[in-house]
Amino acid sequence: MPQGYAFQRSTADLFSIASAALTDNMSFRSYSMQTSAMPSGNITINRSGYTPTHRAASTYGGAGGYGTRISSASYSGVRSSAAPGASFSSFQMSGGGDGAQPGAGQHEAGGADPRGHGEGGPDAHDHDRYRDVLEDLRKQVFDKTVENSRLVLQIDNARLAADDFRVKFESELAIRKSVEADIAGLRKVIDDTNMGRLNLESEVEAVTEELTFLRKNHDNEVQELRNQIAQSGVQVDVDAPKGQDMSQVMEDMRANYEKMATKNAEELKAWHESQISVVQVQVSQNTEALQGARTEHGDLQRQVQTLEIELISQKNLKSSLDDTLRDIEMRNNMEMEKYNNILLQVEAELTNLRNNIQHQTQEYEALLNIKVKLEAEIATYRSLLDGGDFRLQDALSMKDGK
Template sequence: MSFSAQYTFSNYRSLGSTHHRATGSDCSPALPASAGARGSGSRIFVSHSTSVQGDWGSRNMGTRMARGLVGVGGIQGEKETMQDLNDRLASYLERVKSLEADNRKLECKIREHLEKKRPQVRDWGHYLKTIEDLRAQIFASSVDNACLTADDFRVKYETELAMRQSVESDIHRLHKVIDDTSVTWLQLEPEIEALKEELLFMKKNHEEEVKGLQNQTANSGLTVELDAPKPQDLSKIMVDIRAQYDKLAQKNREELGKYWSQQTEDSTTVVTSQTAEIGAAEMTLTELRRTVQSLEIDLDSMRNLKASLENSLREVEAHYAMQMKQLNGVLLHLESELAQI
């Protein structure tokens, strides 16, 4: 851009004073102004610096600078001066464009940085629902396990209780049988003694009768003769009768001995078997008592386990509640930061 300056020499002082004011102002450092002789070959280098605010500011500055030029040394000096000013103006414009491009780049980078740094708002609703579902599942599983365990122990307890009652009834029945056997034994003892005494008495009477008959036969001196057939020998008959009676008595003794031996053996066998059954029942009862005690111990342990599980469940719920509280605090903090941004 070139301007034709048609100023008189008298305007040089006004240009000098303008340049003087420009160099003394608060703007950017001014270019040095050199003046030669006030003749036709003199040059003036004047730079008026001002704040650059866009393209229009630069153009106004160039216009003011161009208007302030004073041609002193002729057309050639004015052309060179204007060319120099034009070059400087072009460099200023390029610098302004470069600064504007840098400003746009910096603004883009700042925007990108803010976008990256901006906190992301997360929706914790599905996490809360998942936590509630898990908590409900844990509680339901704990309750179901406790109920199943309690049902199992209740069934075991009822079974063992029924078995115990059955064994106790068997023991009571066996005690009754033993009592009946003892009573029967006490009742048979006097009968056995009476039969023994009766047997001795019968033996004694038999011996006395035999001796009496023998004495009568020996002391008898009568002889009776009849034309009848010869009677049988009385002693032989008595011997036969005695033998038969002895055989019968021996048979009765043997039968009675066998009977009472069998009764005694049967009673002894019954008593022995009942004693063995009582011992077995007592052992079974002892085992059942031990089983009941072990089941009671297991029941107490399961109750303690249930209590510990309930405590653990409460601790887990408290832990999750604390975590939820912390997460809510973090969420509120992030929302506040986001609102501030």
């Protein structure tokens, strides 16, 4: 008898096998079986395409050299057909007659038990050649998982950075408002200082004019007194006792007036100098305060400009980060949708494969039952060919047993 059933996996089933191995570590087989009898018969089982197709098989038997025929039954599976090189064992059955005896002699010469291959089952297949492909697919899945994790981490980091920038922006905005309020207060102080300076300048001018007026009045009074003294040289002759010397009196009066004028001038000069020193001190203080306010105003203005530039840069950075975040989310959603579609497709294929394998198992059990019956008929035919004792009642009971 030939070598039994041979099972070979099609290379086109690689994707389905890899997907099934990644999900539940299951592997499936695609096989074909062909049997030949007299005249000839075959049973073929293939897998191809997405929609399984079936052709029913019928069995009929006969005697007297007509043999037993099993009509062909084909099956198409989920994704691909069996490899062109897949081969299956065939066996021949001979009925009663002289022309079938050479075939029977070959069976007897071979000394093979027809139940041997049915009991032994299919040969184990070597899966080592798919190990590299499966490892490559597992590596790709692991790389995609790592990439997705990295993208999720980048998205979280970008979101945290955006939150930090938002908090920083709010704090900088509060600082800016506070600085603007301080600047407004300083401007008010500067305006008040300018008004005070103008008032002090007006007072200084008024005091200067008053001092000039007092000096002029003093000079006029002195000049008038001198003129009066110069014109007082009038001689009067009277008959009177000798009195006081008028010249001496005038000299005394002039000395007194000069002393009073000198004293008034000194007092006025001291008062004027004291007023000028006070005004100069106030002007110096106001000038220093104004200079400090101007310096602080310049510093604050530079800080405001720096903060505005930083705010613009932070806004641009935030906008770019938002665009990057949207792009990453869009790409991630597209990749996740693609992976979900692939997963749904693989799950559908896995379901179809399970259904097909269950159906194939049922057909395989049916074929095994047919094989047992065929082996019984072969044994009957062999006993007939060998000239053994065969009764009609046994043949009828055997036919009824079918």
